[in-house]
Amino acid sequence: MKGILGKKLGMTQVFTADGLVVPVTVIQAGPCTVLQKKDLENDGYEAIQLGFEDKKEKNANKPEIGHAKKAGATPKRYMKEIRGVQLSEYEVGQEIKADIFSEGEFVDVTGVSKGKGFQGVIKRHNQSRGPMAHGSRYHRGPGSMGSIAANRVFKGKNLPGRMGNETVTIQKLQIVKVDAERNVLLVKGSVPGPKNSYVSVKSSVKA
Numbered sequence: 351m352k353g354i355l356g357k358k359l360g361m362t363q364v365f366t367a368d369g370l371v372v373p374v375t376v377i378q379a380g381p382c383t384v385l386q387k388k389d390l391e392n393d394g395y396e397a398i399q400l401g402f403e404d405k406k407e408k409n410a411n412k413p414e415i416g417h418a419k420k421a422g423a424t425p426k427r428y429m430k431e432i433r434g435v436q437l438s439e440y441e442v443g444q445e446i447k448a449d450i451f452s453e454g455e456f457v458d459v460t461g462v463s464k465g466k467g468f469q470g471v472i473k474r475h476n477q478s479r480g481p482m483a484h485g486s487r488y489h490r491g492p493g494s495m496g497s498i499a500a501n502r503v504f505k506g507k508n509l510p511g512r513m514g515n516e517t518v519t520i521q522k523l524q525i526v527k528v529d530a531e532r533n534v535l536l537v538k539g540s541v542p543g544p545k546n547s548y549v550s551v552k553s554s555v556k557a
Contacts, residue, residue, distance in 0.1 A: 401426030
């Protein structure tokens with residue numbers, strides 16, 4: 351297992367050698383700093399903590415500044431742990447760049463999906479609407495609430511509510527190109543979140 355943190359820059363397309371168009375997401379992957387190593391003795395599990403994108407010291411609190419200084423780094427905007435790595439391959443303060451991945455590899459990308467606010471059941475749960483004629487008197491409602499005798503609404507009933515703004519992982523996306531100079535990954539397909547949102551890229555668990 352290996353991983354890196356980054357930022358979704360947007361989408362574009364590339365052409366294969368056969369002349370096929372492939373839609374890709376552009377991810378600025380790294381450089382990331384190893385801020386901490388967690389081991390079985392002290393923490394009960396093995397992981398490395400990565401930090402991405404510098405943050406001004408005036409915008410960080412004292413624990414953040416002290417934690418970063420232990421690794422000889424500045425405070426970071428986005429931090430996350432990567433589990434299942436070989437701890438011996440990493441040192442605190444080490445810099446990780448996009449070239450840890452290569453073309454053709456499969457990765458899982460995790461991000462926070464776009465928030466869509468309070469939505470009805472048609473948009474949120476893909477339900478069908480009623481006839482839009484005046485006489486039907488049922489257009490975009492949530493439908494039956496279930497049993498009358500229960501005197502309550504059963505758990506799991508699809509109803510209107512907050513939609514989006516959730517942590518989403520898209521699995522088994524293929525890396526089309528690695529630009530090591532600019533720390534950029536081109537990943538086939540779409541990735542959750544708006545432009546300039548933070549994402550984490552890890553080796554695929556299904557590949």
